[in-house]
Amino acid sequence: MVWGGYKFYKGRVYRPRLEAGITGTVDLQGSNIVLTWEASLKNVGSSKVDVRDKGTGLRVYSARVASGVAKAQAVDWDRHATIPVFEKHEWIESDEAIEDADSLYIPRDAVRSLKLDLRVVSEGIEWNETEVIDVK
Secondary structure: OHHHHHHHHHHHHOOOOEEEEEEEEEEEEOOEEEEEEEEEEEEOOOOOEEOEEEEEEEEEEEEOOOOOOOOOOOOOEEEEEEEOOOOOOOEEOOOOEEEEEEEEEEEOOOOOEEEEEEEEEEOOEEEEEEEEEEOO
8 A cells, every 4th residue: 555655656746747838929010920929838746857958949830821722621831940948947846937938030921820839858758839820
């Protein structure tokens, strides 16, 4: 009974648990889109979690404009940029929250929507969060 309780406690309480978030807004400026993004990360576990630079980042995509669609089909995405995030943080303590934000210029070229893919990597574990933003 004690061993089972220890394994449950050790396996659940000290398991790395992060909540990742990504938001973005767009501003149209002539022939450019200004994407302003904010990435957030909160450690909801009970132990420190290392944040690795390699593999951690934000990818920005735009939807490829489709013409003549006869039936529902998946959207094809073109990648515009891969941006490093949380570079100033080697780790995140228990119950700590961190944020990173910046802006990016993207050529408008009939872009209808943008997709933001946030990926955070730590010791063989990754957390992913995605947001799609309409460009009007």
